[in-house]
Amino acid sequence: MNILVCIKQVPDTTEIKINPETNTLMREGVPSIVNTFDSYALELGVRLKEEHGGKVTVMSMGPEQAKAALKECLSVGADEAYLLSDRAFGGSDTLATSFILANFAKQLENEEGKFDLILCGKQAIDGDTGQVGPEMAEHLGIAQVTYATDIKAEGDKTLVKRENDQGYDWIEVLSPAVITVTKSDFEPRYATLKSKIAANKAEIHVLNSKSINIDVEKCGLKGSPTKVKKSYTPKKENNGIIIKEETASASVQTLMRLIADKKVI
Amino acid sequence: MEITNEMRDLGDLIEKYFKNEVDPVVAEYDARGEYPEKVYNDLIEMGLNLLAVPTEHDGLMVDHKTETYIAEILGRHDCGIASAIGVNNSACSTMNFFGNDEQKKDFFGILTSGKLAGFCLTEPNAGSDSASVKTTAKLDGDEYVLNGTKCFITNGGIAGVYIVIASTDLSKGTKGLSVFYVEGNREGLIIGKHEDKMGIRLSNTTQIIFEDCRIPKDHLIGQEGKGFVYAMKTLGTSRNFVGGMAVGLAQRAIDECVEYAKSRVQFGKPIAYKQGIQFMLADMQTQTAAARELAYHAADLIDKNEDYEIYVSMSKLFASDVAMKVTTDGVQIFGGYGYMKEYPMEKMMRDAKILQIYEGTNQIQRVVISNIMLSK
Numbered sequence: 064m065n066i067l068v069c070i071k072q073v074p075d076t077t078e079i080k081i082n083p084e085t086n087t088l089m090r091e092g093v094p095s096i097v098n099t100f101d102s103y104a105l106e107l108g109v110r111l112k113e114e115h116g117g118k119v120t121v122m123s124m125g126p127e128q129a130k131a132a133l134k135e136c137l138s139v140g141a142d143e144a145y146l147l148s149d150r151a152f153g154g155s156d157t158l159a160t161s162f163i164l165a166n167f168a169k170q171l172e173n174e175e176g177k178f179d180l181i182l183c184g185k186q187a188i189d190g191d192t193g194q195v196g197p198e199m200a201e202h203l204g205i206a207q208v209t210y211a212t213d214i215k216a217e218g219d220k221t222l223v224k225r226e227n228d229q230g231y232d233w234i235e236v237l238s239p240a241v242i243t244v245t246k247s248d249f250e251p252r253y254a255t256l257k258s259k260i261a262a263n264k265a266e267i268h269v270l271n272s273k274s275i276n277i278d279v280e281k282c283g284l285k286g287s288p289t290k291v292k293k294s295y296t297p298k299k300e301n302n303g304i305i306i307k308e309e310t311a312s313a314s315v316q317t318l319m320r321l322i323a324d325k326k327v328i
Numbered sequence: 329m330e331i332t333n334e335m336r337d338l339g340d341l342i343e344k345y346f347k348n349e350v351d352p353v354v355a356e357y358d359a360r361g362e363y364p365e366k367v368y369n370d371l372i373e374m375g376l377n378l379l380a381v382p383t384e385h386d387g388l389m390v391d392h393k394t395e396t397y398i399a400e401i402l403g404r405h406d407c408g409i410a411s412a413i414g415v416n417n418s419a420c421s422t423m424n425f426f427g428n429d430e431q432k433k434d435f436f437g438i439l440t441s442g443k444l445a446g447f448c449l450t451e452p453n454a455g456s457d458s459a460s461v462k463t464t465a466k467l468d469g470d471e472y473v474l475n476g477t478k479c480f481i482t483n484g485g486i487a488g489v490y491i492v493i494a495s496t497d498l499s500k501g502t503k504g505l506s507v508f509y510v511e512g513n514r515e516g517l518i519i520g521k522h523e524d525k526m527g528i529r530l531s532n533t534t535q536i537i538f539e540d541c542r543i544p545k546d547h548l549i550g551q552e553g554k555g556f557v558y559a560m561k562t563l564g565t566s567r568n569f570v571g572g573m574a575v576g577l578a579q580r581a582i583d584e585c586v587e588y589a590k591s592r593v594q595f596g597k598p599i600a601y602k603q604g605i606q607f608m609l610a611d612m613q614t615q616t617a618a619a620r621e622l623a624y625h626a627a628d629l630i631d632k633n634e635d636y637e638i639y640v641s642m643s644k645l646f647a648s649d650v651a652m653k654v655t656t657d658g659v660q661i662f663g664g665y666g667y668m669k670e671y672p673m674e675k676m677m678r679d680a681k682i683l684q685i686y687e688g689t690n691q692i693q694r695v696v697i698s699n700i701m702l703s704k
Contacts, residue, residue: 138341254341256375256388263337 064117064216066108067171067178068141069164069196070101072125072132073189081296088189097132100184102139104244106251107214108182109140115216118142120175124152124163130267138254138262145171149271151279156289157190159282161198167275168203178239180221185210185243193243200241207241208234214242329624335394339401345374346405354406354530358675361524363486363532367409372442376413380420385436387420392565392627396572400620403576407679408530410573412444414687415482418566419445419491422507426550426558435489435509443488443512448478448536449559456692458493458556459501463538465494465508470545472496472508474538477520480686484534485519488512492538493559496552505555508547516541527678564637564696565630567687571623571643574651574683578616581651581658581676585609588662605661612654619647638700645693648683655680 074093082089097105108119121136123129124147133144147167155163168181181203186193193209200207212231213224223234226245236242254262272279280286306321308314322328331339350367357364371377379395381387390398395417402410416439423435439445454460463476474494481490490510497504510517520535550558586609589600599605626643629636655677659666666673684690 253345253370253374255373256338256341256378259337259341260334260388263334 064111064115064179065176066111066117066119067168067175067181068101068105068108068119068121068136069181069183069199070105070121070123070132070136071098071184071187071189072096072123072129073098073187076188083296087294095128095132097135098184098187098189100186100188100244100246102184102251103247104182104184104242105136105139105141106249107211107244107247108180109252111180111214111216112140117179118175120145120171120178122147122164122167122171124148124155124160127269130269133267134262134265135254137265138258139252143175143268144265145268145270147271147275148269149282151272151283154284154287155282156287157192157194157198158288159286161195161202162281162286163275163277164195165199165202166277167270168199170275179216180214180238181205181241183241183243185245196241196243203239203241205239205241206236207243208236209243211242211244212247329393329621329628331397335397338390338394339397341374342376342398342401345370346401350405350409355669355672355675358408358529359669361529363408363412363530367530368412368444368486369442371409371413372444377416377439377444379413380417380424381436381439382424382432385432386440387436392568392630393624396568396623396627399569399572400576400579400623403573404580405576406530407573407577407683408528410569410576411528411531411682411686412483414566414569414573415447416444416487417569418562418687419447419489421566422447422491422549422558422562423509425561426507426554427509430546431509431549438488438511441488444483444486446481446483446487446490446512446536447562448481448490448492450480451477452479456689458505458559461493461495461505462498463492463494464498465496465506465548467496467545468542471542472545472548474508474510474516474541474543476538478536478538479520480523480533481536482531482533484532484536485522486532490517490536491549493555494538495555500553502556503553505559506552507549507555507558508543509549510538510541510543510547514541514543526681527675528682563688564640567644568623568626568630568640570683570687571619571626571640571647574644574647574680575616575620575623577676577680577683578612578619578647578651578654581655581673582609582612582616584672584676585612585658585661588665592663599661608657608661612657615650616654619643619650622646638697641688641693641696641700644687645690645697648680648690651680651683652677 072095075096079093080089112119119141120143121141122145123133129146137144183196197207208223208225210226211223212226215222221236221238223236223242225232225234306314306317308317378387379390382389423432451461465472465474492508492510493505495504496506516539518537520537523533589605590598592599623643626639629639658673659677662671662673665671
């Protein structure tokens with residue numbers, strides 16, 4: 064299988080703080096990681112490769128420093144890495160981003176062959192929009208499945224385990240397709256020391272708007288219809304409490320005591 | 329000491345693994361005195377047993393600065409696991425110094441197949457006094473036959489191969505010692521009792537008994553009678569791993585103390601406001617910083633192959649003494665809680681003690697250091 068995985072370098076949100084005055088993320092000194100859901104997508108891609116053979120290519124759009132994220136991907140099973148980096152791409156909203164990525168994915172097929180699957184994380188943990196994957200599928204005019212937790216390839220068929228509110232569905236989809244991946248039952252693998260050293264030495268292909276020959280009017284701020292009017296931290300409302308005693312009956316007793324204390328009943 | 333990006337890259341991976349997978353289970357395994365098999369398997373999968381295996385034998389062969397850095401990270405999380413890796417590296421070091429190509433291929437092949445190595449020198453009556461080694465190796469046709477008992481063997485029972493120091497001529501004392509490598513599954517290599525230790529309880533320590541254990545003649549490393557020299561040369565570099573571990577352990581203890589001192593309120597204020605505590609913290613950090621510089625300087629000298637032996641001994645001596653002092657003070661800062669197993673400090677103090685004892689006691693280090701000083 065020939066698989067393309069789209070990844071984003073994001074600040075490690077477990078360590079991030081929000082500037083109370085500007086309501087923006089304080090990125091200084093915060094370590095960068097591969098977006099968590101993208102790591103699951105990559106792990107799924109690498110597992111498919113290990114089972115069926117083929118190749119996993121990763122791509123990302125971002126500044127030069129995003130190379131580190133791509134190297135991380137190379138250390139856990141990706142074979143080739145591409146970074147799209149250009150000032151003209153700066154300020155892209157999800158529409159412009161998906162336009163750039165979809166365009167490049169098409170061009171990449173000249174180098175890497177037709178992709179059977181394009182995998183993305185279901186959303187990035189910094190922007191949380193969840194739009195880039197589905198929009199890529201639209202730009203490319205191919206099928207899409209979102210919220211996947213597992214993928215099986217059986218002959219020509221690709222089966223996708225899609226999470227829903229009640230449980231999950233197994234969906235059959237035609238290749239090529241874009242599949243966005245959520246947290247799976249398995250954890251992404253750790254790199255080995257050897258793969259780390261190899262990834263460090265590996266070449267990351269860096270390309271700009273000229274080298275991928277793209278309409279820059281549709282990229283970056285110019286190509287982005289989304290305008291952010293205001294960003295703010297939603298007010299935290301700590302109305303709920305969770306009661307979790309050792310047994311259900313103990314929990315009920317605690318709950319009843321709380322209700323009684325409030326003189327509700 | 330500059331930590332390069334390459335070093336940090338490897339360090340971050342190990343740190344991430346230990347934070348996620350080891351820290352949560354350390355107390356449980358420490359209480360049981362059992363080595364965490366899954367963790368060991370994961371670490372071998374990661375390649376942590378290949379740090380001192382040459383690249384031509386499919387290893388990583390990192391430089392000693394990187395090895396010290398990794399020792400520091402391991403020491404931060406658990407000195408038992410760190411010891412297992414340190415001993416593995418000592419065994420590799422003997423092979424690197426004195427093994428021939430065929431032996432290296434054989435020995436390192438066992439490691440790349442997913443096993444650890446062990447190092448068998450100590451015996452019940454031969455600790456600091458290596459001349460009292462009573463395990464014998466007698467040549468019989470194309471084979472050596474080994475007999476004797478080794479004790480306190482780190483990775484005992486789990487190693488795939490051991491470096492073994494045995495006497496080929498008891499009448500010659502240290503000059504009768506020779507070095508062999510023995511596969512863990514050789515007939516006549518018997519795993520003796522599991523040692524119940526005060527600290528580093530996540531390492532597996534056993535007796536190793538040789539009962540007419542036959543090994544091919546070509547398992548003799550270097551020449552007969554050079555065993556003591558080879559062992560000393562090995563320990564003369566590999567014990568810097570202890571320096572690195574000790575620094576990591578001490579720094580972890582300090583970090584825990586700083587957190588605790590800021591949150592523990594007595595007399596209406598966090599105890600961090602008390603000058604008595606502040607001065608202790610300042611001394612702990614100063615000593616640890618000095619130990620760190622010494623350890624990395626020694627590593628740098630090994631990498632440059634400049635007179636490193638005295639620095640390696642000073643690093644092992646000083647860093648382990650510092651780790652003992654810092655963890656003892658750490659227990660003091662934690663007060664009654666420091667003495668309780670529920671808190672992390674008492675384990676660190678127990679773990680620190682062995683660092684002053686193994687890989688050459690700190691008294692032996694002083695002998696090494698003064699001998700070098702006086703022989704000039």
